[in-house]
Amino acid sequence: MLMKKNYRSERHVPAKDIEACGLFGVMNIRGQKFGALMAIEAIKNIKVRGNGLGGGFAVYGLYPDYKDYYALHIMFQNKDIKAKEKTEDFLGEHFEIIFDEEIPTNPQVSLFCPPLVRRYFVAPKKGEAEQAIPDDEYVTSRVMYINTNIEDAYVFSSGKDMGVFKGVGFPEEIAAYFMLDGLYEGYIWTVHSRFPTNTPGWWGGAHPFSILDWTVVHNGEISSYGTNRRFLEMYDYYCTLHTDTEVMAYAVDLLMRRQGLPIEIVAKIFAPSMWDIIEHLPEKEKKLYTTLRMVYAPLLMNGPFTVIVAHHHEMFGLTDRIRLRPITAGAKDDLVFLSSEEAAIRYVCPDLDLVWTPQGGEPVVVRLNSEDHLKSLNKSI
């Protein structure tokens, strides 16, 4: 995004990937941190929802020692040293690098063409003219520069105190490779098991997708992709990865981060109620829903999807408006779960207090130090 790639015509824009998946997310609403085990075991339980061509994890509360710095997880395809040098030159020019290292991996785990993955903790180094640019925008544009202009380099994640670990393989293999169980703790874990139909082999193509501290894991196919993408281009988001998920991530960024709309409203943009239903709502809601559909029509996400989106302090799950993809929510004490299948939750937390299935288009919002997730319970079954 923010970096336009010129094609001779739209005919030459690569076709988007089609994929479907298994999803799982867990958050401690008091901010207590915990290890990777639940996420790994849960996603392993729904192994058949993926096909071994991609898995990944997003972890929040990951780097307390460096929590004031942007944590860049960067992969270098084919362990390309030139790409690493170029990237580091670029980083040195635009950031203060506080600390950097290779992300430790387990040499016992052999995966498909693993890249070199490093992490850099950085602070923006702005020039005179750039002082007015907010840090987030500054970081975003530099990240996108790396993604689009430095061959073989790709930024997995770029938020503070969080990180994304992903790659080609079943998620439990990715977890083993990065030794997530044992090395890391966080208060939100989301995880994705991928079932793509595109040519595999690229670690950057796995989920979660991330900008700053926002991550998206997604299941389904967005049939309105072409409409959504062209609308987002007007706001300088250019889809370079050609996946549905990318569109979803940018739409979330536009509406939530840049326009400041809460997810409760954004849900009604992505997955609006049918006109038949709107017609029977009380006057005020009718007006709101009608206006939302009118203004944000190009961001209706049409087609089957479930997403779990996370950023600091918040995780939410949402399905399309006729619930063509599954989601189940569960809760036990301070833990709230979202998953493609109930069994995955129960497998890691057999004595759940609550388990529920929201209506299509009704978000389950899990917030730090709040019980907002229970709001969706009342509307669900």
Place this chain on the structure above:
Amino acid sequence: MNNLNVKFGLRNMFLDGVRPVSELVQHVNTNGSNAYIDALGLKHKELNDLLRETALKGVTSITVQNVFGQRYIGTRLYLPNLAKKMEIKIAPNPGNDLGAFLNGHRLIVYGNAQDGAGNTMDDGEIIIHGRAGDIVAMSMRGGKIFIRDNVGYRAAIHMKEYTGKVPALVIGGTAQDFFGEYMAGGRVILLGLNLSKNERHKAHYIGTGMHGGVIYLRGRVEEYQLGKEVGIRALDSHDWEIVGQYVSEFSSHFGFDPAEILQEKFQKLLPVSTRPYGKIYAY
């Protein structure tokens, strides 16, 4: 994007690493015509291999514990020569397609079921002491399903019946949207026992495209929640007989008082036509 000359090939998430039955014997404990299976850590096919193997040994009652998401329980038991149909008790959380294509056996779930329970079920019984997910009883053509709590989207979709073979689905709670969509036959009873007084059923688009069968609905529903292919009727004595019979069966499974359930108002939803789309074409 990957310039190396390496192909990923294919990984089979269902079958890779499936162990032969001989390596799984410690999961089964047989005692005469009864057996106990510990499903912990078993893959979908492994559990179903064991169930089939156990059935072929003459066991007729199996208890399966520690089920977390294993799919297709009951599906592999198409064994026409079996002298007696099986009874399988399952806990706590069988996976998708529970009893898909089920051929006359009885599955009892102590816990929740997921999506696709009773998918294209042919005959038998599924009793769920909990809730179930989406497309429950999809294309079901025979047998009975009892679910104590709620069901998800598109329950009873395209259920059908023919000559005497009439499937039945009884749901104690409420349902989500597209309930009874495309129904072509069978009896569906939605009791709404967990709705509060005067609370509407949750589903919209109830019975869209319905062209056969009947839905008996207990509790409130607004006209606009119904699909345009169904009409509301009052129950006649024959209907009450049917409802009474299924409600008492339901109650005996889950410990309710049928009289109390039957006190509430019931409505009958019937398709307006057996040919809802007969007039949309120009020949």
Place this chain on the structure above:
Amino acid sequence: MYSYLLPEFAIERNEERCIRCRVCERQCATDVHYYDAEPDKMFFHEEACVGCQRCAVFCPTNALFIRPHPAEYRPNSSWNREKLQDLKKQAETGGVILTGSGNDKPYRIYWDHLVLNASQVTNPSIDPLREPMELKTFLGRKPNTLEIEFNELNGSEVKIKSELYPNVSITTPIVFSAMSYGAISYQAYKSLAMAAKKFGTLFNTGEGGLPLNMRKEYGSSAIVQCASGRFGVDPEYLNAACAIEIKIGQGAKPGIGGHLPGEKVSENIAVTRMIPQGTDALSPAPQHDIYSIEDLSMLIYALKEATNYEKPVSVKIAAVHNVAAIASGIVRAGADIVAIDGLRGGTGAAPKAIRDNVGIPLELALAAVDKRLREEGIRNKCSILAAGGIRCSADVMKAIALGADAVYIGTAALVAMGCTLCQKCYTGKCTWGICTQDPYLSKRLNPEITSQRLANLLRGWSHEIKEMLGGMGINAIESLRGNREHLRGVELAEWELDVLGVKGAGE
């Protein structure tokens, strides 16, 4: 009848030849011809004529000539006659325009722009009349390698240790495509089953079930479908077959379902489909347990579970824009066979707007799928069945050279049974007794005779295929599969040759 329409066909009767035998009257299903005793003369209602040519063929004195009606609106290449007539029909009814058979619009037919190779000098051609020429084909998943226990001291003791996937063998790479009982008559359906069995190939039940009385005899020649309506699908049906096909889509109507109107659901059809007599058999557009690729995987394995992993599972899709990626996903989801039905695939009934505008040509789809699966290293994990507009043995050859393992033929088989592509299948008044449930019409087909006609067709094509293979110097069909060296394109643009993976003629 419509008020403002020109008749589609003009009827000319040579009065001198006509002997008033009234055969035409009896043969016509739309009551075009009638006899008036007073002048002792045959008359006709031209506007009801569908141009099936049944009367003309059966007229003992060749007195009838049925031609497209010469009346013309002012010529207009945009607003042509068909567009005008359809507009008038819709103005009168407000309905969706229905049609039958495959897409008849002039999209490029790539078969006609591909030419086959033959040996000259450098490689001898083979005479199939004298030398063995093998067409036997296996449909199903193949392992990457075999683990074989081999004792050199005793060569006869060889043991295959690898577990094999179920495969079905056919004697010729031609399979009858899905046509359901209900869409076609019992006689037509049975003819296909008998011919398949006789010839050692397969027929496909479509989604209307397999009548109980046919299971024992024809089950082993049947691919049974599990489609969105799940008609007639029970465990016995699945286990009776030699392979199972999940129907996701059909080339003539990608993305939509089907409605078998209630009046066609007779007692026997009702029992076979397991629905009440006289109700519409509605096939929803999607399978409601498949909204995504991992759901497809779920159904594939549900069917494998239901049949004890003994039958290959095929997934049939319409050729659409992303067909290559979709096919890859299907193979990864566990399918053993991928069937691709192209733009010109036939149908008993489809909205004309869909039939004529949705999908892509089979040739391009097939080549793209084959290439994609090879690129991903998974081509051997499935067989490819190509369907939709295969008209002759040369088309079969070209399809195999573009990567198909075998082809499905539907329309060609119907024509062998008598069909003349009048495109009125949806009316249920097929004079040839094929696409009808009217006993008066369907008894015109005698399965004994019709199945022989179908078997003859298979024999003729197979022989031609052997001749063409021999000419290339190839004596086993597997050596042609994906072998684009034996294809060249003529009059094709650069991008088309690229997609097909074929050189231009002379290159």
